[in-house]
Amino acid sequence: MTDSARQPAAVLAELAALRAADLPVYGGRTLAYVYDPGLGPETVRLAEDAYAAMAGVNGLDMTAFPSVVALENEVVGTAARLLGGGPDTVGTVTSGGTESCLMAVLTAREHARATRGVTAPQLVLPVTAHAAFHKAAHLFGLEVVAVPVDGETFTPDPRAMAAAITDRTALVVVSAPSYAHGVVDPVAEVAAAAAERGVLCHVDACIGGWLLPYLRRLPEVGAELPAFDLAVAGVTSLSVDLHKYAYTPKGVSVVLFRDHEMRRHGYFACASWPGYPVVNATLQGTKSAGPLAAAWAVLRGIGDEGYLDLARRALRTARELRSGLPKITGLSVLGDPPGSLLAVASTDPDLDVFVVADCLRAHGWYVQPQPGFGGLPRTIHLTVTAAADGKASDLLAALTDAADEARRLGPATVDPALAEAAALIDPTTLTPTDVASLLDLAGLTPDGALPDRMAPVLALMETMPPPLAERLLPDVIGRLFHLRG
Numbered sequence: 001m002t003d004s005a006r007q008p009a010a011v012l013a014e015l016a017a018l019r020a021a022d023l024p025v026y027g028g029r030t031l032a033y034v035y036d037p038g039l040g041p042e043t044v045r046l047a048e049d050a051y052a053a054m055a056g057v058n059g060l061d062m063t064a065f066p067s068v069v070a071l072e073n074e075v076v077g078t079a080a081r082l083l084g085g086g087p088d089t090v091g092t093v094t095s096g097g098t099e100s101c102l103m104a105v106l107t108a109r110e111h112a113r114a115t116r117g118v119t120a121p122q123l124v125l126p127v128t129a130h131a132a133f134h135k136a137a138h139l140f141g142l143e144v145v146a147v148p149v150d151g152e153t154f155t156p157d158p159r160a161m162a163a164a165i166t167d168r169t170a171l172v173v174v175s176a177p178s179y180a181h182g183v184v185d186p187v188a189e190v191a192a193a194a195a196e197r198g199v200l201c202h203v204d205a206c207i208g209g210w211l212l213p214y215l216r217r218l219p220e221v222g223a224e225l226p227a228f229d230l231a232v233a234g235v236t237s238l239s240v241d242l243h244k245y246a247y248t249p250k251g252v253s254v255v256l257f258r259d260h261e262m263r264r265h266g267y268f269a270c271a272s273w274p275g276y277p278v279v280n281a282t283l284q285g286t287k288s289a290g291p292l293a294a295a296w297a298v299l300r301g302i303g304d305e306g307y308l309d310l311a312r313r314a315l316r317t318a319r320e321l322r323s324g325l326p327k328i329t330g331l332s333v334l335g336d337p338p339g340s341l342l343a344v345a346s347t348d349p350d351l352d353v354f355v356v357a358d359c360l361r362a363h364g365w366y367v368q369p370q371p372g373f374g375g376l377p378r379t380i381h382l383t384v385t386a387a388a389d390g391k392a393s394d395l396l397a398a399l400t401d402a403a404d405e406a407r408r409l410g411p412a413t414v415d416p417a418l419a420e421a422a423a424l425i426d427p428t429t430l431t432p433t434d435v436a437s438l439l440d441l442a443g444l445t446p447d448g449a450l451p452d453r454m455a456p457v458l459a460l461m462e463t464m465p466p467p468l469a470e471r472l473l474p475d476v477i478g479r480l481f482h483l484r485g
Ligand SMILES: *Cc1c(COP(=O)(O)O)cnc(C)c1O
Pocket: 096, 097, 098, 099, 101, 130, 132, 175, 177, 178, 179, 204, 205, 206, 207, 241, 253
């Protein structure tokens, strides 16, 4: 970065050069992080133009920018109609799934304090709930009560969820579906148990919320998909990310609430300073209207029938993969995912899915490694979007080759002495020098560059007690974000 002004074309060329090392956002070969409807440049341009048109508009003051109110009400209205909302349903547009989950938890904490006098709140969730809820508990001072899931279905027993509810429970969380395994929790049973105790229940449909309702409308899925939305008795809030299966640019999610009387507990108002009166519905202050406008434009541009067709294509591709994957020796799909997310595990000790992910990446496909946790096996995660339609056989062929290669290479191994030592480390006593030595030992360079092959690093991380990994990870990333020279 220099201080002298540059021509716009040169600046943009620099940006393009930086982007060259990234995973592709479009094309269906990146099976995590990005969501491509495969509708081509016209839809992309619509989103970008709407984004640019509103990028400088500030959602901080809705009275100064009434367009933000109009757009947000339309987007929330569309989400509420899609997801079982009624006349009292309200919602808020947030910056993403994490912020939607944070707002659901904050709202529930404040609601529990105000209506039930809960001062030491708990958050009941299945172990498969998204990490965003652990973040919420951490930020907002709730105690996580994690309920195990079944080793076949990867969903919690509703009786175990019910048994975990106490007078201190502020919120019970279920996923529709879970990110890691793509399976839908028993929403109706858990919501009923929560309601019986007068406790709020959140459905995390961040990833599935714009897909499952359309899958239910397809004859090949239909009613075999149980109800999971706000129409289910006892469900009091629900999150849905538009930047996932609504295929909008990044930075847009919706959190829906039963009614405003519940939602208002999560609003923050401040009249205790000499500046403008503050009312924030989210964690942000100044808030670009760009993502909201882009989402609004994409929802209009694709339309209801368009989303139905995109759901059909994603499902078709996911089903082709699901039937093809078990034919690859040593690989199996976990649970019974109804939609577009697949968690693939190895049934062969000589075949390491982390190594498969590395090999696949060398073939131009990205799948996401997921370390094992709490007795659940390590997997690779496939987020199938409509853009992958027609590519299932290519991906299966690449997976077959990658599995052969991975078997030849053998599993990533962890020095048993290192694993043993890691188990004995108390992360709270580590000095910055200790942490640096451990990262060097793990094969990370001082500039933070990650190795080409991630399998050995992930395998090592998986053997560590989570508190140790959680102490080291900020320093792994801290090495990347550093000013040099
Ligand atoms: C993606 C996701 C989140 C978090 O959303 P971000 O947009 O990444 O912040 C939460 N829950 C589930 C189920 C998700 O898939």
